[in-house]
Structures are given as structure tokens and as C-alpha cells.
Amino acid sequence: MPLNYDNYDALSFDCYGTLIDWESGIWLAFQPVLVENPHPQIDQNQVLADFAELENKIQSDHPGMPYPEVLKSIHNRFALRHDLVTNEGMDKLFGTSVGEWPAFPDSIEALVDLKKRYKLAILSNVDNVGFAASNERLVVEFDAIYTAEKIGTYKPDAANFEFLFTQLLAEQGIPRERILHVAQSLYHDIQPAKMLGMDCVWIDRQGLSTGGDWGATSVISEWPKVDAVFSDLASFAQAVVNS
Incomplete structure (x- = not known):
């Protein structure tokens, strides 16, 4: 009815x-680390799927973690998973990207x-x-x-x-x-x-x-x-x- x-x-x-x-925003916010680490097998679908998996795990394990820290951790873990070189600055930049989405x-x-x-x-x-x-x-x-x-x-x-x-x-x-x-x-x-x-x-x-x-x-x-x-x-x- x-x-x-x-x-x-x-x-x-x-x-x-x-x-x-947010998907366009997430993809755009990942560009600095992807530009620094060209990887032809990492496309937008891969980034978004990994984001979903990592966000779910981090929020489940740490329900009180502030969202900028969740995002920062997602970025760092994504880089480690795909052998990309990141740093504190890039992780933090991603962590504060929500306002740009x-x-x-x-x-x-x-x-x-x-x-x-x-x-x-x-x-x-x-x-x-x-x-x-x-x-x-x-x-x-x-x-x-x-x-x-x-x-x-x-x-x-x-x-x-x-x-x-x-x-x-x-x-x-x-x-x-x-x-x-x-x-x-x-x-x-x-x-x-x-x-x-x-x-x-x-x-x-x-x-x-x-x-x-x-x-x-x-x-x-x-x-x-x-x-x-x-x-x-x-x-x-x-x-x-x-x-």
C-alpha cells in the first residue's frame, strides 16, 4: 500500500x-595517494569497496572513535593493503575531507x-x-x-x-x-x-x-x-x- x-x-x-x-567525495579524496603511487589496477570500484569494508570494521571495533580518525585509519590501512606509500599528512588530509564532499x-x-x-x-x-x-x-x-x-x-x-x-x-x-x-x-x-x-x-x-x-x-x-x-x-x- x-x-x-x-x-x-x-x-x-x-x-x-x-x-x-560521498562516493565522489571519497574517490576525489583518495587522489593524492593514488597520484603518488600510480597503480593501474586500483580503480574507483576498488577504492569504494575497500572503503566500505574498512569503515565497517573500524567502526565496529571502535564505536567511540571520532569520524576523522576513522577516515584517517581507513586511508592508512588502504595504503598498506595495496603497498602504497602514504604519510601522516596524507592520512590526516583524507581524515578531514568530509567537508569537501x-x-x-x-x-x-x-x-x-x-x-x-x-x-x-x-x-x-x-x-x-x-x-x-x-x-x-x-x-x-x-x-x-x-x-x-x-x-x-x-x-x-x-x-x-x-x-x-x-x-x-x-x-x-x-x-x-x-x-x-x-x-x-x-x-x-x-x-x-x-x-x-x-x-x-x-x-x-x-x-x-x-x-x-x-x-x-x-x-x-x-x-x-x-x-x-x-x-x-x-x-x-x-x-x-x-x-
């Missing part, structure tokens, strides 16, 4: 992969349209400084911003979503059943959100539902049932406007 968009007062968003084009072309206009109808919340796996830089690219003022730095754990940990529920109720008076979660990552967002009973919109920017590649997102074997799927944020916003 199609979603009734009148059933919600707030939209909670994953940011990176949904609003910010571009927004998807449709993000700003879609968010402006959605804000006319809903409170907008961010539930993100980055640090406060990193998201603040991304927020400047997105322009829209969010009603609530909950980062991994504030929460102390990384998605897909249920604690991140429970934090969202508690804070939106306390700060905005919005109960969990009136929140619609909007995200690209099946692993980080859709699967744990559905396990907690949330209604979810999948923004399938990678085209996974039509045979696309997982890119920088960890692979899951069993896909959760989503309530709606759109290929981009603009399509979702248009569906809301037309409802």
Missing part, C-alpha cells in the same frame, strides 16, 4: 550517500520543498565539524542534527535510532511513529530502522534495485522490505508535493 505522507510530522535523513555524494545536484531543492511540510532531522555517522561543513553545502536549516559524535556510536547500532526517537520527542514533541526515515544505505539505515518498526523511504541512488553496485556501502545478504523506493531525492520530494 502506498505511503500516506500525511501520517508523518518529521523526516529523518541519512546524509552521506543520500544528500551528500559535494552535495547531490537535487538535494537542496528537494530539501526546500520537504521543509515546507515536515520537520527535518539529520541522523549521521560523522562528527559535528564535518557535518557543519556539509550543512553549508545543503543550505537548508535542519530542525535537529544528531551525529555519531553526539550519540557515541555509529549506525547501524540501534542506539542511534533510539537517540533520534528520544530527542525528537523531547525537542519537537514528535513521537517515533510520526517519523519517516529517508536514506540510501540499506546496511546503515534501512535495515536497522525497519527492525525498530520505522517506516522508511529508500533513496536508491546506486540503482541497487536494478542491478547497480554497492559502492562505498557495506553489502547485506537479506534486503529489508522498504515502504517506498525512489531513484533520487527529487523524485521523492515530487511524490510528497503531489500527494
